[in-house]
Amino acid sequence: MKQFLVTGGAGFIGSAVVRFLIEHTHHHVVVVDKLSYAGNLASLATVADSPRFAFEQVDICQRAAVDRVLAGYQPDCIMHLAAESHVDRSIDGPIAFIETNIVGTYQLLEAARHYWQTLEGKKKNDFLFHHISTDEVFGDLHGVEDKFTETTPYAPSSPYSASKASSDHLARAWMRTYGLPVVVTNCSNNYGPYHFPEKLIPLMIINALAGKPLPVYGNGGQIRDWLYVDDHARALYTVVTAGVVGETYNIGGHNERRNIEVVETLCELLEELAPNKPAGVSQYRDLITRVADRPGHDLRYAIDAAKIERELGWRPQETFESGIRKTVIWFLNHQTWWRDILDGSYRGERLGLAESS
Numbered sequence: 001m002k003q004f005l006v007t008g009g010a011g012f013i014g015s016a017v018v019r020f021l022i023e024h025t026h027h028h029v030v031v032v033d034k035l036s037y038a039g040n041l042a043s044l045a046t047v048a049d050s051p052r053f054a055f056e057q058v059d060i061c062q063r064a065a066v067d068r069v070l071a072g073y074q075p076d077c078i079m080h081l082a083a084e085s086h087v088d089r090s091i092d093g094p095i096a097f098i099e100t101n102i103v104g105t106y107q108l109l110e111a112a113r114h115y116w117q118t119l120e121g122k123k124k125n126d127f128l129f130h131h132i133s134t135d136e137v138f139g140d141l142h143g144v145e146d147k148f149t150e151t152t153p154y155a156p157s158s159p160y161s162a163s164k165a166s167s168d169h170l171a172r173a174w175m176r177t178y179g180l181p182v183v184v185t186n187c188s189n190n191y192g193p194y195h196f197p198e199k200l201i202p203l204m205i206i207n208a209l210a211g212k213p214l215p216v217y218g219n220g221g222q223i224r225d226w227l228y229v230d231d232h233a234r235a236l237y238t239v240v241t242a243g244v245v246g247e248t249y250n251i252g253g254h255n256e257r258r259n260i261e262v263v264e265t266l267c268e269l270l271e272e273l274a275p276n277k278p279a280g281v282s283q284y285r286d287l288i289t290r291v292a293d294r295p296g297h298d299l300r301y302a303i304d305a306a307k308i309e310r311e312l313g314w315r316p317q318e319t320f321e322s323g324i325r326k327t328v329i330w331f332l333n334h335q336t337w338w339r340d341i342l343d344g345s346y347r348g349e350r351l352g353l354a355e356s357s
């Protein structure tokens with residue numbers, strides 16, 4: 001039984017990791033999260049009563065607070081997911097991305113290094129810092145056959161991906177320079193339950209149910225490789241239990257879809273699962289609206305996940321068809337979760353989510 005420290009555990013992927021750890025293992029978990037607009041304790045409600053769960057509202061940029069949590073909980077493994085994660089927000093206001101993703105990761109690495117140096121014996125040998133990152137650090141793919149491998153050179157396009165690329169380099173440098181045991185994973189686009197309503201898939205479901213426009217950037221031809229979030233959580237646990245220190249693992253779902261295909265699939269599922277449409281809407285797909293493309297928009301991401309499949313035996317359990325169906329059903333059955341975000345009651349303020357983001 002180990003103590004896991006999960007940064008960003010109140011976010012979309014972090015909460016899936018925490019639910020996985022509490023529901024499928026015997027480990028203890030402490031969540032470190034500052035509860036930014038993207039953090040929501042309601043995403044942890046199903047595990048919050050577990051005696052193996054603890055929560056610390058801490059900003060990873062605040063070194064003294066991080067030191068206090070490390071000393072208090074003595075973790076065996078740090079899974080670092082805390083980040084600013086929305087590309088559009090990074091274009092409008094990059095500074096928060098520099099602060100959390102770069103400076104915050106630096107502060108966390110330094111705190112982890114000093115904590116790790118105080119450990120002894122097996123506890124020190126077994127310690128692991130797992131840095132969780134994105135395939136967006138590789139930039140975009142132009143050749144139809146290419147896929148990102150673990151050795152693809154970094155070429156980030158947006159302030160978000162540049163800040164994540166920077167944090168990946170810092171994590172690897174702390175291993176190379178100071179010997180901190182680090183493993184890095186780079187994953188494709190996630191989707192599934194508890195996805196924050198500003199992201200493509202939940203935004204489309206929620207707007208469609210309200211009879212609002214479904215904004216699609218440019219011609220909708222951008223290709224993303226989609227992975228169901230619970231498959232990602234299981235992959236991350238596989239890496240911390242079976243991965244090799246110092247290695248990088250790409251994680252992906254073999255599910256490349258054009259954005260417009262994703263939106264059309266959601267409309268078809270909603271026709272079947274939510275046939276009582278808002279007034280004035282005869283077909284959900286009529287709500288699809290083209291909007292000006294995002295500046296610097298990457299055309300295609302695709303992950304080659306052969307290494308984690310071959311070496312660690314992980315494979316996604318969901319196809320895109322099964323995962324997207326589960327997701328639509330989840331959003332239909334958990335309307336309080338996302339309506340509390342839309343009206344701001346989850347943190348006592350309105351967010352003013354842009355309909356066109």
Ligand code: NAD
Nearest residue numbers: 008010011012013034035036038039059060082083133190
């Ligand atoms: P998210 O935005 O849903 O959650 C981020 C969490 O981090 C929130 O709970 C937020 O409160 C917390 N946080 C932000 N700044 C913090 C700070 N300074 N200190 C402490 N906590 C802070 O993000 P997500 O989609 O769950 O992504 C999690 C991680 O996975 C990120 O590192 C992201 O880069 C990476 N990733 C995401 C995807 C994806 O498709 N969403 C794909 C690959 C990798």
